[in-house]
Amino acid sequence: MLPRPKKRLGQHFLTDRHYLARIVAEIAPRAGEAMLEIGPGPGALTEALCGIVQPLHAVEVDPELAEALRGRFPPSALVVHEGDVLQFDLGALPAPLRVVGNLPYNVSTPILFHVASHVARLSDCVFMLQREVVERMVAEPDTPAYGRLSVMLQEQFEMSLAFRVPPGAFTPPPKVESAIVRMRPRATNAPRARDERTFASVVAAAFFQRRKTLRNALRTLAGEAAFRAASIDPSRRGETLSVAEFRRLADAVACLPGAALTERAG
Numbered sequence: 001m002l003p004r005p006k007k008r009l010g011q012h013f014l015t016d017r018h019y020l021a022r023i024v025a026e027i028a029p030r031a032g033e034a035m036l037e038i039g040p041g042p043g044a045l046t047e048a049l050c051g052i053v054q055p056l057h058a059v060e061v062d063p064e065l066a067e068a069l070r071g072r073f074p075p076s077a078l079v080v081h082e083g084d085v086l087q088f089d090l091g092a093l094p095a096p097l098r099v100v101g102n103l104p105y106n107v108s109t110p111i112l113f114h115v116a117s118h119v120a121r122l123s124d125c126v127f128m129l130q131r132e133v134v135e136r137m138v139a140e141p142d143t144p145a146y147g148r149l150s151v152m153l154q155e156q157f158e159m160s161l162a163f164r165v166p167p168g169a170f171t172p173p174p175k176v177e178s179a180i181v182r183m184r185p186r187a188t189n190a191p192r193a194r195d196e197r198t199f200a201s202v203v204a205a206a207f208f209q210r211r212k213t214l215r216n217a218l219r220t221l222a223g224e225a226a227f228r229a230a231s232i233d234p235s236r237r238g239e240t241l242s243v244a245e246f247r248r249l250a251d252a253v254a255c256l257p258g259a260a261l262t263e264r265a266g
Contacts, residue, residue, distance in 0.1 A: 013041050014102055014128070016169035024048045026162050026180055027100050027126045034094040038085050038101030038111065038127075043069055045102070050077045057093055059085045086114050096123035105130045105174070109149060112137075119156045125183040126162075134161050134179040142240045148207040152200065154243045155193065157183040191247060199250040206238025206246070213237060214249075226252040 014020055023045060029035065029052045040046040040058040042065060050056035050073060059081045060066040066082040081088060086107070090097065099122060103111050108129050115125060129137075132145075138159050139145035153159065162180040167173035193199035205218050214227070215234035227234040229252035232245060241249070 012102075012105075012170040012172060012174045014044055014165075014169060015171045016165075019165050019169045020044055020048065022163065023126070023128065023180060026182065027098075029053045029098075033098055033123075034096065035098045035100065036090065036093055038099065039104060040069060040080075041065060041102070043072060045100070046073070046078065049100070055079045057081065059083065059088050061085070086110055090115065090118040091121060095121040097121055098123045099125045100127065102128040105133070105176070108133055112149070112153065116153060116156055119185050122185050124185070125157075126180065127183070128165060128178050128180050130174075131164055131177040131179040134181045137181055137183075141242050146239055147210075148203055151203045151207075151243050151246055153183070155186075155199065155247065157185055159183050191244070193247045193254075194251045195254040198254040199247065202250040202253060203238075203246055206241070210237065210239055214241075218253075222249065222253045223256075226256050229256055 014023075027049070029049050031052055031054075033053050035049065035053045035056055037046055037049060037056060037058040040060055041062075046056065046058060046069065054077050055075070056077065057079045058069065060069060061082075061084050063082060066080050069078060069080050090099070097118075099115055112127075115122070133149075136145045136147060136149050137153050138161055139147070139150045160182050162182055165178040165180065167175070167177060170178075202218065202221060205221055206214060209217060213235050214222075214232065214237065217238060218234075222234075224234065226249065230245070230249040232241070232249050238246075
């Protein structure tokens with residue numbers, strides 16, 4: 001019998017067998033892989049995965065569901081880690097690691113950033129999320145959905161929206177449509193920002209107030225020398241910059257801190 005979903009945990013359980021089969025096909029699990037499932041819930045996807053990947057690791061925040069999973073699957077098939085995935089160390093699992101799951105929509109963005117912090121150890125990720133979030137993840141520059149989440153994840157991953165999942169596929173049905181996204185780490189030789197913290201700061205400032213020009217949005221971070229070095233017009237808005245342009249601007253800020261400070265002081 002399906003457990004009663006807990007509203008405070010944002011629980012919506014996938015119960016449609018058609019969409020479950022499509023998700024399993026998208027993941028395409030293979031024996032011998034290291035895999036982590038986030039938010040297994042009552043174990044519909046878990047059952048399909050741990051029949052192939054053994055042991056499958058799973059992180060479940062709900063103690064009742066975690067205990068039910070331990071009673072249903074032997075430790076040789078499923079290792080249940082009870083607790084908040086935001087506190088879980090993905091680095092403790094074997095690499096390369098595949099990460100999958102139906103992410104709780106109320107904390108999906110923090111979970112995505114947490115997973116992304118381990119990108120060097122990842123093989124790929126297949127997640128179900130609110131459709132609007134997936135559209136933001138894969139958005140192109142100068143579109144309404146393009147923002148901080150788009151840039152930060154596209155700096156590290158190649159991503160694609162695989163297919164959409166209607167509310168009726170869940171119990172209880174959420175108020176929003178869902179979608180499946182596949183995330184593959186960019187090649188190790190792909191261009192990277194010189195300094196990750198500077199890149200993150202520049203991107204966050206550029207999108208904090210979307211209508212501001214870069215000159216105004218980044219006034220505490222970048223001076224005119226940085227914009228010249230990056231060949232970026234400071235009268236543009238952040239939402240018009242590609243990921244590569246953000247990388248170039250962040251690199252200029254990281255390399256020209258003295259020039260930026262001097263100009264601001266003047």
